[in-house]
Amino acid sequence: MTGLWTLFYKEILRFWKVSLQTILSPVVTTLLYLLIFSHVLEEHVLVYPGVNYTAFLIPGLVMMAMLQNAFANSSSSLIQAKMNGSIVFILLPPLAYWEFFTAYVAASVARGLVVGLGVGLAGLWFAAVPLVHPLWMLAFALLGSAMLGAMGIISSLWAESYDQMSAVQNFIIVPLTFLSGVFYSTASLSPLWRGVSRFNPFFYLIDGFRYGFFGASDVSPLFGLSIVATCFLALSLTTLLLLKSGYKLRK
Amino acid sequence: MFPAIEIRQVHKRFGNVQALRGVDLSIQQGEFFALLGPNGAGKSTLINILAGLALADSGYLKVLGHDVRANYREARRSIGVVPQELVYDAFFTVREMLQFQSGYFNLRDNSAWIDELLESLGLADKADVYVRSLSGGMKRRVLVAQALVHKPPVIVLDEPTAGVDVELRQSLWAFIRRLNREGHTIVLTTHYLEEAETLCSRIAMLKQGEIVALDTTANLLNRYAAIQVSIRLNPPRLPESLQPLLCGQDGEVFRFSLKHHAELEDVLRTLRMEEIRVVELDVSKPDLEDVFLRLVRS
Numbered sequence: 001m002t003g004l005w006t007l008f009y010k011e012i013l014r015f016w017k018v019s020l021q022t023i024l025s026p027v028v029t030t031l032l033y034l035l036i037f038s039h040v041l042e043e044h045v046l047v048y049p050g051v052n053y054t055a056f057l058i059p060g061l062v063m064m065a066m067l068q069n070a071f072a073n074s075s076s077s078l079i080q081a082k083m084n085g086s087i088v089f090i091l092l093p094p095l096a097y098w099e100f101f102t103a104y105v106a107a108s109v110a111r112g113l114v115v116g117l118g119v120g121l122a123g124l125w126f127a128a129v130p131l132v133h134p135l136w137m138l139a140f141a142l143l144g145s146a147m148l149g150a151m152g153i154i155s156s157l158w159a160e161s162y163d164q165m166s167a168v169q170n171f172i173i174v175p176l177t178f179l180s181g182v183f184y185s186t187a188s189l190s191p192l193w194r195g196v197s198r199f200n201p202f203f204y205l206i207d208g209f210r211y212g213f214f215g216a217s218d219v220s221p222l223f224g225l226s227i228v229a230t231c232f233l234a235l236s237l238t239t240l241l242l243l244k245s246g247y248k249l250r251k
Numbered sequence: 252m253f254p255a256i257e258i259r260q261v262h263k264r265f266g267n268v269q270a271l272r273g274v275d276l277s278i279q280q281g282e283f284f285a286l287l288g289p290n291g292a293g294k295s296t297l298i299n300i301l302a303g304l305a306l307a308d309s310g311y312l313k314v315l316g317h318d319v320r321a322n323y324r325e326a327r328r329s330i331g332v333v334p335q336e337l338v339y340d341a342f343f344t345v346r347e348m349l350q351f352q353s354g355y356f357n358l359r360d361n362s363a364w365i366d367e368l369l370e371s372l373g374l375a376d377k378a379d380v381y382v383r384s385l386s387g388g389m390k391r392r393v394l395v396a397q398a399l400v401h402k403p404p405v406i407v408l409d410e411p412t413a414g415v416d417v418e419l420r421q422s423l424w425a426f427i428r429r430l431n432r433e434g435h436t437i438v439l440t441t442h443y444l445e446e447a448e449t450l451c452s453r454i455a456m457l458k459q460g461e462i463v464a465l466d467t468t469a470n471l472l473n474r475y476a477a478i479q480v481s482i483r484l485n486p487p488r489l490p491e492s493l494q495p496l497l498c499g500q501d502g503e504v505f506r507f508s509l510k511h512h513a514e515l516e517d518v519l520r521t522l523r524m525e526e527i528r529v530v531e532l533d534v535s536k537p538d539l540e541d542v543f544l545r546l547v548r549s
Binding site: 002003005006014018088089095096246250 | 265299302304305306323324327328332336338339342343348351352354356357358359397398401
C-alpha cells in the first residue's frame, strides 16, 4: 500500500502547499455568493416551511464548493503533470491503475471536504442550520466529491491543453452545479424544467445533501442516493478502464 | 541468467510514421551499452516502450526476464529511467521528490540511500530547495537521483548529458561508472559520440526504426571507421599505385583514407621504393563519429 499512500499524500501536500488558492479562495468566493444572494432574496423566498432562505442556501453552497473543488483537484493536478511532463514520475514506478485512481479520487474527496467544511463553518456566521440526518449528509458529501474526483481524472486524461480543460470546467461542471438547485428548490420550476433538472445528477447530490440538514427534499433521498451511487460506479468504471488502457497517458 | 534487457520484434507506429520496425536486441547483465542514432531514429520510442511510457504495437520487451506489460510491476522495479526532457514538479523540494519516488516503489525508509544519492550527485546542499528554482544542470542531477532512488539493476539514461556543463558530465559519468562496476547494467543514448566510445563496451545503431549495426565498440571502429593519414612528401608526387587510396591533397601534403593500420606499411614501402621521402606524418585515430556518419549516410 505504500505506493498508493505516497501518491495520496503527495496529492494532499500539493493542494495544502497552496492552500490560499485551493482552500481559502473558494471559501471566500462561496461566502460572497451567500452574502449577495441572501441579502437580495432573504425577504422574498421561502423554500421549506420554517427554513429561512439563507439557511436553505448554505448546504447547497457547501455542496457546490465541494463538487467544484473535488473536480479542480484531480483535474488540475493531472493536466499540469501532463503538460509539463512530470507525469512520468508516476508512470515510471510500479503503480497499478487502481492505485492511481484511488489516490487521486481520495485526494479530491479530501480537498472537497476541507473546502466544504470551511464554507459550512463560515456559513454558521450567517444563519443557524440544523443537522437532522448527519449520515445522509456525509454519504452525499463523500459520493459527490468522489464522483467529481473521477470526472476530473477523465477530463484531464482527455484534455490536450489547458484550454480544453477549462472548457470542461466552464461549459459542463459550472452549469451543472449552478443548475442543480443550489440557489432554489426545483419544486419552484415549471414542470418542463423540473423534469429536465431530474437528468442532472448534480441535482440529486444537492437535494440529498440538503436532506441531511433539513430532513426535507424534492425527491426521496434513497432514490437520490441510488442515482448518485450508480453515477459514481459508472464514472469509476470508465476511469479505471481508461487508466488501465493507458488512454492518452501511455502512447 | 536472464539478459538485462530482451527486445524481440518490436514494432511501433505513430500515425503515418513507422517509428520502430521489428527491433531485436539483447543486452546482458553488467554491460555498459550505447544506443545511438540520428534524431527520429526511434531511440527514445524504444526506451519509452521499455519503461512503460509507450506501448508497442507488436513484439515483446523484458527487463531481467519480466515482461514490461504482463509483469509490469517487477519490470519497473528492475529499471530506472532518466528521461530526456528536463521535467520537474514545481510544488516540491528535491528531498520531497526523492521521498515520493521511494514511496512509489514501496520503499518505506530510504533516507540513507537518498542522502548518499544527494551527496554523490552534488545535491546535498540543495536537498530542501524547490526543484523549480534549480539551474538546468542541477535539475538534470535530480532526474538522475530520481531514477536511481530504488537502486534499479538496469539503468537507462536518455541523453543524460544534453546541455550540461563539463564538470557535471564528468562527475555524472564517474558515478555511473561506479554503479556499473557494482553490477548495474547501463544503457545510454547520447549525441556525444566520444562519450559512448569511451564508456560503452557495446553499441547498437538505430536508423529509421531499425538496428543497422550491433557490435562491440572496437569491432565497429575496425569495421566502419577509416584511419586518416596525412603525409608531407619530398618530392611532392604520388606513385600511380597509391592514387586509389588518396582522398585529398593540400600542396605537399597528401591525405589517405586507410581501412587498417597494416595498410600504412604498404604505403610507406611503396614510397621508399619510389625514393620519395616522408617529411611529415600524421595518423588520426578512427572515431565513432566516422562509424555513425557512414551508417547514417548509407
